[in-house]
Amino acid sequence: MTFLKKMSMALLASAALALASVSAQAADRVLRSSDTHPDGYPTVEAVKHMGKLLEEKTGGRLGVEVFHSAQLGEEKDTIEQTQFGVIDMNRVSLGPFNNIIEETQVPSLPYIFRSVEHMHKVMDGPIGEEILAAFEAHDLIGLAFYDGGSRSFYNSQKPIKSVDDLKGMKFRVMQSDMFVDMxxxxxxxxxxxxxxxxxxxxxxxxxxxxxxxWPSYDSSGHFEVAKHYTLDQHLIVPEVLVMSKKTWDSLSPEDQAAVREAAKASVPYMRELWAAQEKKSEEKIRAAGVEVVSEIDKGPFIEAMKPVYEKYVKSEKLKDMVKRIQETQ
Structure with a gap:
């Protein structure tokens, strides 16, 4: 991105934030948080909940306002604005960070997690904290991980029942080299x-x-134009809540601790909302007549991922992290 484009985007984001800041807020200082998902989506509601907790913990010194529905831009652009300090906080999938922060590549690997429960165990523990800490070197503070569910392929052409059915088809992926290679x-x-x-x-x-x-396939309306959904569950990529280091450095140690505590405390709330939304979205999508392929042999899909692991898991640090994740029970 050119310097001129970056400056233009910073000015646009600043204008949007200034206009929105006139809304009534109880807190003395309102932290501005971005999310690409619509209002009511579990990640959006979780950050709102975090803001309420933060107001309570700081006695009204700090609060949060969430700019949902990509009001401040798509994820790649809002990451840069958060690094600049134009946006205070950001909820983003780990995918767009893969080309920026090496450690985020590991939990983004296809089939690295055996289940959502396995992902929770890993990301709630020392490995998760290690990945969050890696954000600081890139002008961001990693606060907490949210659920992103399991990602599967959907399309407008035909049901996908095997790897062979994917050949030659064109799929959108997040702006991550790893997902392109996957x-x-x-x-x-x-x-x-x-x-x-x-x-x-x-x-x-x-x-x-x-x-x-399921929830994104639903809330985006993609099921209306792509009526074939195959539960291959190739990715269980967490979402991450980050803060601008510039904003973080402007807070007192006491308020920094409150931000971390409020972020962590919002995780169980988010997961509860997520589980309910997944069930609701699945019911809605099946009722809409979408052809869902539930039973699929994942073996050939996993086997096909060997070149991806060879390309992206090169350093001893990442190899060790993969090993520790696989060993986590």
Whole structure:
């Protein structure tokens, strides 16, 4: 991104934040948080909940206002604005960080987690804390991990029942080299693009489909234009809540501790909302007549990922992290 474009985006974000800041807020200082998902989505509601907890913990010194629905831009752009300090906080999938922070590549690996429960055990423990700590070197403070569900392929063309069915198809992926290579290893063609462009791209045939979890497949409306969903569950990538280091450094140690505590305390709340939303979205999508392929042999999918692991898990640090995750019971 050019310097001029970065400055333009910073000015646009600043204008949006200034306009929104007139809304009534009880806190003395309101931290501005970005999310690409719509109002009511579990991640959005979790950050709102974190803000309430933060107000209580700081006696009204700090609060949070969430700018949902990509009001401040798509994830890649809001990451940069958070690094600049224009945006105070940001809820983002780990995928867009893969090209920036090496450690985020490991929990983003296909089939690295055996289940959502396995992911929770890993990300709630020492490995998760190690990954959060890695954000600081990139002008961000990692606060907590939220659920992103298991991601599976959906498309407008045909039911996918095997790896062979993917060959030659065009799928949108997050803007991450690893996800591009993952789709390529399965014989399909990856098209990185912002989340907000996916619906029209499927509708007009620019791409055949994309990959995501039940709630996102639902809330985006993608199920309306891509009526074949295969539960291959190739990714169980956590979401991360980060704060601008510039904002963090402006807080007292007491308030920094309150931010961390409020963020961690919002995680169980988010997971409760997420479980309920997953169930609700699945019921809605099945009722809409989407063809869901539930039973699939994951063996060939996992086997196809060997080149991806070889390419991205090169350093001894990352190899050790993969080993520790696989050994976590």
């Amino acid at each position: 789709v390529g290893a399965l014989g399909a063609n990856a098209t990185p693009m912002p989340y907000g462009e996916v619906y029209s791209s499927i509708q007009t045939g620019v791409i055949d489909g994309a990959e995501n979890n």
